[in-house]
Amino acid sequence: MRGALVSAVLSTLFPAAIHATDEGPFATSNPNPFIQVYNLPTAAAGRAGAGGWRWQFELTLANNSITEMAPAGERVVIDGESLVSRLSLAYGVSERLSIGATLPWVAHSGGFLDGFVRDWHELLGLSNQRREEFADDQISFSYSGREQFDLQRATRGPGDLRLSADWRLGAGNAALPGLVLRGGLKVPTGSSGALRGSGSTDLSLQLISVNERLLEAWNASLSWSVGGLWLGSGGLLKTLRRDTVGIASLAISRPIFRRWRGRIQLDGHTPFYDTPLAPLGSGSIQLAIGGSLHLAAGGRLDFAMTQNLVTDATPDFGLHLGWRRNY
Numbered sequence: 001m002r003g004a005l006v007s008a009v010l011s012t013l014f015p016a017a018i019h020a021t022d023e024g025p026f027a028t029s030n031p032n033p034f035i036q037v038y039n040l041p042t043a044a045a046g047r048a049g050a051g052g053w054r055w056q057f058e059l060t061l062a063n064n065s066i067t068e069m070a071p072a073g074e075r076v077v078i079d080g081e082s083l084v085s086r087l088s089l090a091y092g093v094s095e096r097l098s099i100g101a102t103l104p105w106v107a108h109s110g111g112f113l114d115g116f117v118r119d120w121h122e123l124l125g126l127s128n129q130r131r132e133e134f135a136d137d138q139i140s141f142s143y144s145g146r147e148q149f150d151l152q153r154a155t156r157g158p159g160d161l162r163l164s165a166d167w168r169l170g171a172g173n174a175a176l177p178g179l180v181l182r183g184g185l186k187v188p189t190g191s192s193g194a195l196r197g198s199g200s201t202d203l204s205l206q207l208i209s210v211n212e213r214l215l216e217a218w219n220a221s222l223s224w225s226v227g228g229l230w231l232g233s234g235g236l237l238k239t240l241r242r243d244t245v246g247i248a249s250l251a252i253s254r255p256i257f258r259r260w261r262g263r264i265q266l267d268g269h270t271p272f273y274d275t276p277l278a279p280l281g282s283g284s285i286q287l288a289i290g291g292s293l294h295l296a297a298g299g300r301l302d303f304a305m306t307q308n309l310v311t312d313a314t315p316d317f318g319l320h321l322g323w324r325r326n327y
Contacts, residue, residue: 024210025223025251025265026304027322028288030314031062033082033141034280035272037198037236039104039160041184042267043208043225043249047166048092048326054100056088056324062306062315070276074145078279079138083107084159090166098166103189104159106196108151110139141195143280146239151195159190160197178210182227192236199235204228206247215252223251223265231272240273240280259294263304271313282311288320299325 024045030036048054064078084107090100141151164184184204190197206227214222229245251265265288275281290304302322308314 023292023300023324024208025225025249025253026263026288026290026302026320027056027058027086027088028060028265028267028286028304028306028320030267030269030284030286031060031082031084031306031318032279032284032313032315033064033078033080033108033195034076034143034237035269035284035313036082036084036104036106037160037190037192037195038202038229038231038272039086039102039162039186039190039197040229040247040269041162041164041182041204041206041227043206043223043251044322045210045324047098047168047180048090048100050092050095052092053327054090054092054098054324055327056086056322058086058088058302058323059321060084060086060306060318061320062318064315066279066312068277068279068312070145072145072276074275074277075143076277076279077140077142079140081109081139083109090164096168100164100166102162102164104196105157106159106190107154107156108139108141108195109154109156143237143277145275147237149237151193155191155194155196157191157194157196160186161189162186178212180208182206182208188235195236197235198231199238200232200241202232203230204247218254220252220254221261223249223253225249237273237280240275242270242272242274245272246270253292256291259296261292261294263291264289265304266309278312280313282313284308284313285310286314290320299323 025043027042027044029040062082067077069075086104088102090098092098143149167181169179186202192199208225210223212221226248247269249267253261253263256262268285270283273280287309288304288306293301304320306318308316
């Protein structure tokens with residue numbers, strides 16, 4: 001009975017089609033401007049074949065419009081748009097080991113999507129009460145309380161560089177298909193005063209899997225990841241920042257047409273800051289719905305819309321585009 005129910009749900013979401021190999025989940029993460037400064041590691045494939053290269057280009061646009069005050073006098077304002085592009089390169093040292101680097105380019109501005117998001121919410125029957133507190137297309141990112149931070153102008157520039165190494169645990173092992181251990185080091189190459197970097201040196205460790213066997217009966221693929229971040233000292237909101245953060249993701253994909261895969265993905269993390277303000281001090285679960293087009297000449301294009309599911313720690317509207325290829 002349970003298997004029939006799962007099959008029915010998957011068939012409704014993603015109609016059966018010619019199978020295309022799954023190359024892993026979207027490279028999505030929380031675009032909250034006070035959280036994206038950490039250049040969160042994603043579960044997207046970063047491996048390249050021995051002696052080969054893999055590159056990825058990701059573009060995420062997020063619209064924010066929220067303010068909150070805590071009883072103790074803390075206050076946060078997040079009103080504006082963030083456009084983050086990331087270029088990732090990976091090199092296959094061997095069949096098991098790949099090394100890579102990801103550098104983001106971050107732009108914060110007043111944007112242009114406020115009117116569209118308001119209309120979208122009305123179409124879905126969602127409230128715009130909080131958005132009515134702000135004028136359209138302005139930028140205001142601030143925190144006051146135990147520290148003071150205020151950004152009222154548009155800014156753009158490089159973010160924090162992330163270095164990574166992937167080790168294939170499942171190479172040649174049928175019991176561990178697509179299992180990868182990924183370690184990472186983030187260095188503060190972006191400006192924390194302009195919300196382009198955290199100002200700290202951080203470490204990360206993830207266990208990542210892309211499994212096409214578990215849901216093979218429903219012609220679907222399951223991807224998941226679990227991991228943690230160890231945040232360094234100093235930098236942005238240092239008196240509020242937690243030392244460790246847990247991260248995880250879960251995605252299901254299924255072929256739709258000959259070269260298309262539909263995908264539903266959840267990305268989550270535990271709180272980054274120790275504060276009762278939900279946009280900063282709450283954990284997050286973000287939903288991404290979209291698809292991937294496998295190009296005839298090689299490579300893959302990703303398209304997704306993102307939405308917060310649990311708290312205001314995640315923007316309530318975002319768009320994601322991606323392009324990846326092996327050489």
